[in-house]
Structure formats: structure tokens, C-alpha cells
Amino acid sequence: MNMSINRKVLLSILLVSFMAIPGLNAEPVDDTQPSLYDRLGGLAPISVVVSDFLDALVPDPMLNQNPAIDAARQVVPKPYLKYHVTAMVCQATGGPCQYHGRSMKEAHAHLNITEAEWDRMVSVFEELLASHEVPEQESMELLAIIDSTKADIVMVTTP
């Protein structure tokens, strides 16, 4: 009985101290399952999937019909994009990286990206996840991360 009260007090103290550390996420941590980053196998496989994704996306003829996308992909080095997107995915999945690039709004505002172009990008990504045999659950979580950026990236919405 006493033991269980002491445990509760100790847990509360730990929780309060954790939440008081500036810069740490005060959300309760779900440590019942490994992070998406760990389930994907860490930075090496993530970097391979991102690299293959950009190799498929950058020369895509449908996307490059948009003159702003075509112009940007000719001047922005692909390795630079691979670096930034890898860091972003690593961070967003709970890995140890920190993304230091521009916000999604700032990086894409001049590209006039449409809903149809967004859908094309998502289908290229889905094909890639399938070809790398990324399991269903992890694929869904990655697609949700991508989807969370849509409002900042798509500038031309269809009525």
C-alpha cells in the first residue's frame, strides 16, 4: 500500500521535473512502441528512400509542365534537396536530426503548386514506398507527415 503511494509520488515528481525542462516537449511520451524513425530502420534506409523519391520526382514530366517547378529544379541542386528532405523526415519521425531549411511555405510559395501536382507527388511517393516494401502502418504514418505540409505547399486549389 505504502509502496504504491510512494511510487505515485515519485512518478509525479519525475513528470513535473521532465515538463519543467525548457525546450523539451511537454507532451506525454508514448514509449510503448519504438519511434517511426526506429521502425523504419534509422537514417540509412530513410536517406535511401528520400534519395530514390527525389530521383523519381525531380525529372517527372507532369510536374515539369509547371514552368516554375521546371525552372527551380534546374537551378536547385538535387543533393541539396535530398539533404534537407532527409533531415526533415528524420526529425519528423522522431530521429536525432534537426531540419535547418526554410519553412515549407517559404520554400514553395513561388512554385504555384496545384492540387493535381500534389496528387502526382503523392502517387510517386506511394509507388516508392511499395517498391521499398515499407509496411502498411509505417507508410500511412509517412503519408500523414507529408499530408500535414499540404496547406503550406499547395498554392493553387481547384474550385
Ligand code: HEM
Ligand atoms: C508537388 C509537391 C512538391 C514539389 C513539386 C516540390 C518541389 C520543390 C522545389 C522545386 C524546391 C526548390 C525550390 C527553390 O529553392 O527554388 C523544393 C524545396 C524543398 N522542398 Fe519541396 N516540393 C514538393 C513537396 C514537398 C514536400 C511534401 C516536402 C516535405 C515534406 C518538401 C520538402 C522540401 C524541402 C525541405 C525543400 C528545401 C527547403 C530549403 O531550400 O530550405 N517538398 N521543393
